[in-house]
Amino acid sequence: MKNGFPDKLLESRSIIKQGLYALITPEGLVNNSVPGFENCYVSILSSPRLGASFVDYIVTLYEGGHNKERGFAGDADVESFLYVVEGEVKVIAEDKEHTFTEGGYIYCPPGTKMFIENVNKGDSKVFLYKQKYKELEGQSKPWLVTGNANDIEEIEYEGTKEMRIKDLLPTDFAFDMNFHILTFDPGAGHPFIETHVQEHGAYLLSGEGVYNLDNEWVPVKKGDYIFMGPYVQQACYAVGRDKLSYVYSKDCNRDADL
Structure with missing residues (x-):
């Protein structure tokens, strides 16, 4: 439920770049x-x-x-x-x-x-x-x-022990998508800025960080939602004292359509 009339100026961290990426913060949800x-x-x-x-x-x-x-x-x-x-x-x-x-x-x-x-x-x-x-x-x-x-073992992501991933669905060609949980230790980040055909929808479960979205660094934290469109540059650094973790979808196991 939302609070009543605010005691400060209206403001939002949300960013909408139609078809590219979006950061949607919980304060603006309806x-x-x-x-x-x-x-x-x-x-x-x-x-x-x-x-x-x-x-x-x-x-x-x-x-x-x-x-x-x-x-x-x-x-x-x-x-x-x-x-x-x-x-x-x-x-x-x-x-x-x-x-x-x-x-x-x-x-x-x-x-x-x-x-x-x-x-x-x-x-x-x-x-x-x-x-x-x-x-x-x-x-x-x-x-x-x-x-x-909580019952799935974490695997090092791209050989980076400070960044780990969990696969929630089978890695089988019967599935055209998967869900993952990515976790960063404080101060850890992607080993490189990714650029790929897959799109993501990510919900932040814990922590704080800065996310590269289309080569813009954007502050993010627990409760935020991020949409990442195809070919949008993306990478993350965890900041603060807690681990940063998010659950996200990824299309996979299929060729690109013409």
């Missing part, structure tokens, strides 16, 4: 009335209107909040993903019930609807994603995946 979500604060972060090929959401489910009747995603060509930022939620998918706490996640393959319910005594917060699945001829279809990021 509630979107999305059919099926009851007793929830739903903010749509990325969408094709911004230039993304996917849709990202940050959803606060108040006590008793849910989408039990209508569900989320589920179209025949749409895949979806949920990550629990805080709290505890119950998810029903493919007629199976799962309970997830902080760090828990579920990937639903195309055609699978996700029913979400807050089972925490207080609020719960989830990061949601959906996109159209890109089928690969002769390849098996993706399957439902569940897990908790």
Whole structure:
């Protein structure tokens, strides 16, 4: 919920560069009335209107909040993903019930609807994603995946021990995307500025840093959301005393379209 009338000038750290990149800070988020979500604060972060090929959401489910009747995603060509930022939620998918706490996640393959319910005594917060699945001829279809990021071993990123990555989904060509968690020790950074065809939607879970976006260095911190479009230069340094960590999507395992 938002506070009342401010006691200072209106200001924002958010930056929108249509089709290139965006930094969206939590202070400017508004509630979107999305059919099926009851007793929830739903903010749509990325969408094709911004230039993304996917849709990202940050959803606060108040006590008793849910989408039990209508569900989320589920179209025949749409895949979806949920990550629990805080709290505890119950998810029903493919007629199976799962309970997830902080760090828990579920990937639903195309055609699978996700029913979400807050089972925490207080609020719960989830990061949601959906996109159209890109089928690969002769390849098996993706399957439902569940897990908790806290149970996954960190791997050094590009041989840099101060920067580590977790893969949340199988590295299998059945999947046309993956979700990762990238973690930086204080003072650590990318070994080089990346420039690539993949796009990202990233939600910062902890820490503070400065992010290179299209060769502009931008301060970022916990609770911020970053959209990075194709070929936009990108790299990060962690600053402050805490580790910087974010969960993000990446399209993969497919050739570029003509």
